[in-house]
Amino acid sequence: MHDHDRLQRAAKDHLWMHFTRHGAYADADVPVIVRGEGVHLYDAQGKRYLDGLAGLFVSQLGHGRTDLADAAAAQARELAFMPLWSYAHPPAIELAEKVAGHAPGDLNKVFFTSGGGEAVESAWKLAKNYFKLTGKPMKHKVISRAIAYHGTTQGALSITGLPPLKQQFEPLVPSTFRVPNTNFYRAPERQDDLEAFGLWAADQIAVAIENEGPDSVAAVFLEPVQNAGGCFPPPPGYFQRVREICDEYDVLLVSDEVICAFGRLGHMFGAERYGYQPDIITCAKGITSGYAPLGAMIASDRLMEPFRSGSEWFAHGYTFGGHPVSTAVGLKNLQIFEEEKVLENVRANEAAFRSTLERLLDLPIVGDVRGDGYFYGIELVKDKATKETFTAEESERILFGFVSKNLYSEGLYCRADDRGDPVVQLAPPLVATQEHFDEMEQILRAVLDKAAGLI
Ligand SMILES: Cc1ncc(COP(=O)(O)O)c(C=O)c1O
Numbered sequence: 005m006h007d008h009d010r011l012q013r014a015a016k017d018h019l020w021m022h023f024t025r026h027g028a029y030a031d032a033d034v035p036v037i038v039r040g041e042g043v044h045l046y047d048a049q050g051k052r053y054l055d056g057l058a059g060l061f062v063s064q065l066g067h068g069r070t071d072l073a074d075a076a077a078a079q080a081r082e083l084a085f086m087p088l089w090s091y092a093h094p095p096a097i098e099l100a101e102k103v104a105g106h107a108p109g110d111l112n113k114v115f116f117t118s119g120g121g122e123a124v125e126s127a128w129k130l131a132k133n134y135f136k137l138t139g140k141p142m143k144h145k146v147i148s149r150a151i152a153y154h155g156t157t158q159g160a161l162s163i164t165g166l167p168p169l170k171q172q173f174e175p176l177v178p179s180t181f182r183v184p185n186t187n188f189y190r191a192p193e194r195q196d197d198l199e200a201f202g203l204w205a206a207d208q209i210a211v212a213i214e215n216e217g218p219d220s221v222a223a224v225f226l227e228p229v230q231n232a233g234g235c236f237p238p239p240p241g242y243f244q245r246v247r248e249i250c251d252e253y254d255v256l257l258v259s260d261e262v263i264c265a266f267g268r269l270g271h272m273f274g275a276e277r278y279g280y281q282p283d284i285i286t287c288a289k290g291i292t293s294g295y296a297p298l299g300a301m302i303a304s305d306r307l308m309e310p311f312r313s314g315s316e317w318f319a320h321g322y323t324f325g326g327h328p329v330s331t332a333v334g335l336k337n338l339q340i341f342e343e344e345k346v347l348e349n350v351r352a353n354e355a356a357f358r359s360t361l362e363r364l365l366d367l368p369i370v371g372d373v374r375g376d377g378y379f380y381g382i383e384l385v386k387d388k389a390t391k392e393t394f395t396a397e398e399s400e401r402i403l404f405g406f407v408s409k410n411l412y413s414e415g416l417y418c419r420a421d422d423r424g425d426p427v428v429q430l431a432p433p434l435v436a437t438q439e440h441f442d443e444m445e446q447i448l449r450a451v452l453d454k455a456a457g458l459i
């Protein structure tokens with residue numbers, strides 16, 4: 005058993021949590037989760053929660069799987085550590101081959117990292133390095149979308165489009181520029197026509213490239229479905245137009261799939277779902293279902309070409325990138341995906357997940373329900389007819405002060421977020437089924453109904 009008082013005291017005295025307002029715990033317990041099983045989490049008191057966020061878009065196969073734990077233990081016994089710095093080990097080699105086999109087109113070169121931000125960082129460095137070696141040394145700038153999150157290292161944070169996350173760390177890495185995202189609910193243009201809006205949004209990338217000078221732009225970073233802001237799927241034709249623009253200006257298309265890869269959208273990669281060919285995919289999270297940390301940058305054959313002969317090298321790496329235990333777990337994870345038809349489960353159930361969540365649209369506070377696969381955002385509004393959003397004070401009081409706390413106390417772990425307009429984010433483990441969708445909907449309904457009364 006866990007000693008509640010001792011853990012609380014030690015947490016408050018020593019544990020610096022991430023993206024956490026520690027002041028919120030001055031007079032309240034830190035929520036401590038001690039165990040997981042399937043789609044559920046349990047706290048120190050034994051209370052059960054439905055994991056509506058797969059941890060943090062990570063736990064694709066759910067919690068408590070002994071086969072994944074055993075794969076980790078077996079690898080730690082066999083070879084616990086060896087870096088990928090001029091040496092290799094079997095699990096990294098085999099996982100690279102497996103991932104390359106799943107990745108679209110000629111994305112055959114897998115550079116492992118320890119997580120998603122490092123993959124983004126690696127992709128920007130590769131883009132710069134590649135163009136320096138292929139006669140376009142001025143190409144170095146990056147274009148990304150408003151409100152998009154790409155990580156916290158200074159390069160990835162610079163690519164991130166969330167000013168409140170950046171201001172405390174300015175000046176960041178220069179040379180990044182923002183274009184509009186694909187939030188159709190709040191479309192600034194062509195609000196009447198999804199496809200026309202998508203083409204407009206894609207064309208803003210060409211405008212940004214022209215404004216900056218095509219000779220200076222190296223890459224555009226886009227998520228298949230943008231998470232921050234509350235799940236913005238791409239309008240039909242959006243990525244096809246982006247691909248044309250990238251080809252026209254010789255700009256690399258980086259698909260940041262840290263959330264969207266490994267089944268979140270019912271496919272191994274989001275690019276596959278929406279039918280576009282990136283030059284680089286960045287991924288992490290679900291690659292191991294969270295049983296060990298791992299990320300990867302998957303690059304096209306052409307991007308590795310300059311580094312394959314002579315004395316040229318990509319002077320970049322991480323001690324723990326492609327860790328033997330993590331890559332062994334990744335291999336087992338992907339093997340289970342095939343054996344247990346995890347992608348098929350998402351594709352078979354996603355329409356039911358959508359329609360279950362859409363029932364909430366009858367609540368006056370629910371403005372929009374959007375997403376794809378097992379990845380949804382529910383936007384909360386003050387006035388449904390005008391789409392008026394919360395003030396900062398209302399967001400604080402209602403979203404964080406009430407919705408977030410009460411969802412958790414009612415047994416649903418998910419995320420309330422106002423990095424953009426106020427949303428509740430849902431991304432359950434990929435093994436979730438109708439009974440879990442119903443449970444989510446019931447808890448959300450009860451809490452959001454009461455929240456509407458607080459406006
Ligand atoms: C799209 C995207 N890129 C990058 C990252 C950063 O990943 P990590 O936290 O593993 O560094 C995240 C994290 O949520 C993400 O969602």
